Structure formats: structure tokens, C-alpha cells
Amino acid sequence: LQMAISGIRDLSLIQTAPENRLAIRTFVVRYDDQVIREAVLREFERGGQVFFVHNRVHNIQAVANHLRRLLPEASLAIAHGQMKEKELERVMLRFVQGEYNLLLCTSIIESGLDIPAANTILINHAERFGLADLYQLRGRVGRGNQQAYAYLLVPSDLALSSDALKRLRAIQELSELGSGFKLALHDLEIRGAGNLLGSSQSGHVHAVGLEYYIHLLERTIKELKGEPFVEEVTPEIHVPLPAFIPEDYVEDTGERLNLYRRLSFCRSDEEVEAIREEVIDRFGKPPQEADHLFEVIKLKILLTKLSIRKFEETTSSLVITFDESTQVKPEKILDLVRRGKGRYRLTPDSKLVAEEWREEGRVPFGAAKRLLHALM
Structure with a gap:
């Protein structure tokens, strides 16, 4: 993305959403059992399915037990990357076929899934995820023509870092269709652009600001290409x-x-x-x-x-x-x-x-x- 917006590579945007697709309504909320129960039951009432993302395998069984007590109406299954391939495949197929209506899983679901019946996702400890991960996970719902909902759960007793707040605010505010490019720009500004010619994958662009950094990079590229660069006058x-x-x-x-x-x-x-x-x-x-x-x-x-x-x-x-x-x-x-x-x-x-x-x-x-x- 940095190379594209600085002129080194070309950039093309897909601005048109699939027909009848609705924007996903996104909420950032403190962890609350009542909120979870209401969100899940609301989806069950319209015959839909729910993803509950918990990205820690070591205590995922404890979370499953808690959800079973909280939601006795649910038919719950567990899916994560440490399961045997055949077992994981069997769980996912049964979820797709509607035998389960609540899937407790890790971020293993963040790409490659298209399940139109699943239109609510709850992401536990959302502050631990990057902006790209949150965007991908949110995209697992709303694959059909029904209104989809995403709940980003954060601990009620945890003070969030400034970067976590920026990520959560961005993913909540930019929920309209086609907002992926804007989110990518937010992510670039939060994490920094890294080193174009080195191994560093994140940088300290915020020391000068993303816009000014790109301005400096654009000027240098034009100089190397031998193209004229007109310095913009700030009135x-x-x-x-x-x-x-x-x-x-x-x-x-x-x-x-x-x-x-x-x-x-x-x-x-x-x-x-x-x-x-x-x-x-x-x-x-x-x-x-x-x-x-x-x-x-x-x-x-x-x-x-x-x-x-x-x-x-x-x-x-x-x-x-x-x-x-x-x-x-x-x-x-x-x-x-x-x-x-x-x-x-x-x-x-x-x-x-x-x-x-x-x-x-x-x-x-x-x-x-x-x-x-x-x-x-």
C-alpha cells in the first residue's frame, strides 16, 4: 500500500459492492454476558448462525463451558488450528449444513469462509487483534442479503492502549461497504510504513506524519526518475x-x-x-x-x-x-x-x-x- 500511494506501484480500487449486500453494523462493547446472550439469541430467532471468536486455544474449552451455561439453547461446536485436519473439516461441514448454530473458534475462520446463514460475529478481546485481522473477521458475516452484526468485545476492567483505541474506533466508524481501502490507510498510519528496502514490517512514520512522509517519498521518487517536482506553496x-x-x-x-x-x-x-x-x-x-x-x-x-x-x-x-x-x-x-x-x-x-x-x-x-x- 505504501508503495502504491507513493507512486512506485499502480493502484486500482473496486468501489462497487456485490448486489443486495448490506453494510455490517459494528459495535465496540465492554464484555458483558447479557450483551452476548441478547446478540446470539437475536440471531437464533431469525434462524441464523453465530461465530464467537476466542483466539486462545489453551483456555478455549473453558470459554465453551461458559457459553454452554450462558446459552443452553445453542448447539455449540469448537474449531481451531490445533485440531486434526479431519476433525476440523467435519466440524466445519456440520456448521455449514446447519447442525450447529454457534461456532466457538479462533481466527482460523478469517479467510476462505462464505456462509450466508452466519450473520452475527462476536470477537472476544478485540483489542488484541490488528486492524486487518478485525476487518477480515468482520467479513465472515454479511455474505448474503441479511443485515449482519459484529460485536467487538473488550474487557470491562482493562485500560486500552492508544493504538488499540484507534483500531477499534476505525473499524467501528468505517463500516460502510467498500471501506477496506480507508481502513488500510488507517492501519498504515497507526503501525507505520516500515522499510521499503529492508526487513522491517512496521515503522515510525508518526514521527513526521504519514502525509508528510509520503510527500517526501514522492519528491525523492520524481527526482530519481528525472521528473519535475513542483513544491507546493502553503499560503x-x-x-x-x-x-x-x-x-x-x-x-x-x-x-x-x-x-x-x-x-x-x-x-x-x-x-x-x-x-x-x-x-x-x-x-x-x-x-x-x-x-x-x-x-x-x-x-x-x-x-x-x-x-x-x-x-x-x-x-x-x-x-x-x-x-x-x-x-x-x-x-x-x-x-x-x-x-x-x-x-x-x-x-x-x-x-x-x-x-x-x-x-x-x-x-x-x-x-x-x-x-x-x-x-x-
Whole structure:
């Protein structure tokens, strides 16, 4: 994946889900016998089957005894990799044929199984699994046209590590069909990209951030290929409006920082709007300060495309400072100054100044964006 997104290898995505396939509803819950019983019985009531994943063979029999006491209605079977081949095959065939309705198993089931009748999976000690493992295990259910459920069980008395929390949050939030690529990107950022030319399978990309790491890698690859690499200009923006995410709107500091990070890497208005819609869905109607922030990000995207180094707007003037690598043609600037009838002037230090500047309309920076579009 790292090689693909950095341009070394090609990447193709399958975006279309199988016909009539539904997204798997995913829940992260503390281990609770009542939750387990209700989830299993709900599946039994509609004639379905259940996977219960416990990835420790040494005490799997004790878990089986507990489940039999908790669910006397279940016909339970055990499957794990230390069983003899013929015995394991016999158990799996009987489960497929419906003779068992609850399969207690290890992660041996994570690939190669397609059982449409099994539409609920419970994964014990989900914090011990990697993101790829959780994604594969969740994919064992929902193989037909019925709604499937995945319960990620974590111990009630265990404080989870930050990486475990990130994995569980990602697998819960990205449950829509076709989310595998996004999950892979999350996994890459959590674990690190490792060493392209060595044996290390995970790395410390978080020391510089995944996006910046990929940026550095992309630049180096283009240099080695002899291709031109245009360094992206990060514009400095000064506006007279408050543009931020208020603490009383998104209370969690980590979540706010994550939203700022995601917005900073947007490259189109559509990406900004997608995040805005997600924020509205999760936190409600955004306050004015947050709306201003979304508009500032759209303004930044436009400034970056034009390689404008600085944008300053006050209640009476607008100053645009062009970078040496600006994409704006000099003729466009001169034509704008000429048509402005004294409203615009170009200074010797590559600044375009708009005097007596006043924003019009209800959309923040609307007039400024129209001016920038005129320079494109």
C-alpha cells in the first residue's frame, strides 16, 4: 500500500459492492454476558448462525463451558488450528449444513469462509487483534442479503492502549461497504510504513506524519526518475473572521485535532464538504466559527493552486502576495489592474492590492474567491 500511494506501484480500487449486500453494523462493547446472550439469541430467532471468536486455544474449552451455561439453547461446536485436519473439516461441514448454530473458534475462520446463514460475529478481546485481522473477521458475516452484526468485545476492567483505541474506533466508524481501502490507510498510519528496502514490517512514520512522509517519498521518487517536482506553496492567510472549531461544539481534543488535520490535507471543495457533512451528522449544526473555518480551507485550496504565498483581508483592503513559482500569468494580473480603473495596483514586491475592499453577499470570502478565479 505504501508503495502504491507513493507512486512506485499502480493502484486500482473496486468501489462497487456485490448486489443486495448490506453494510455490517459494528459495535465496540465492554464484555458483558447479557450483551452476548441478547446478540446470539437475536440471531437464533431469525434462524441464523453465530461465530464467537476466542483466539486462545489453551483456555478455549473453558470459554465453551461458559457459553454452554450462558446459552443452553445453542448447539455449540469448537474449531481451531490445533485440531486434526479431519476433525476440523467435519466440524466445519456440520456448521455449514446447519447442525450447529454457534461456532466457538479462533481466527482460523478469517479467510476462505462464505456462509450466508452466519450473520452475527462476536470477537472476544478485540483489542488484541490488528486492524486487518478485525476487518477480515468482520467479513465472515454479511455474505448474503441479511443485515449482519459484529460485536467487538473488550474487557470491562482493562485500560486500552492508544493504538488499540484507534483500531477499534476505525473499524467501528468505517463500516460502510467498500471501506477496506480507508481502513488500510488507517492501519498504515497507526503501525507505520516500515522499510521499503529492508526487513522491517512496521515503522515510525508518526514521527513526521504519514502525509508528510509520503510527500517526501514522492519528491525523492520524481527526482530519481528525472521528473519535475513542483513544491507546493502553503499560503499564509489573515482574515478578520474567527475560524476554528469551538470546544463546546467538539469537546474531545483528539477529535478536534483530527478534524483540523483532515481539513489541512483537503485538495478540493468536495473533500471539504464531505467532512462538513460528516461533522453535521456527528455533532449537529456547526456554529459560525466552524463554518468560517470550512470556507477558509476552501480559500486555502484556491490559493495553493495559484501558488499565492500570502492572503491578507481587512474590512477596507485586500493584499495578495504572489510566490516566485506562482501559476498566475502576468498578463492576467496586468489586465485586472488595467480594468480595475484604479481599484487595483501591483507593487514592486509582487503584491496585488485591492483598495476600498468590501466583501459582498452572505458567503464569507465570496468576492475574494471570484477575484482569485479571475486570475486562473
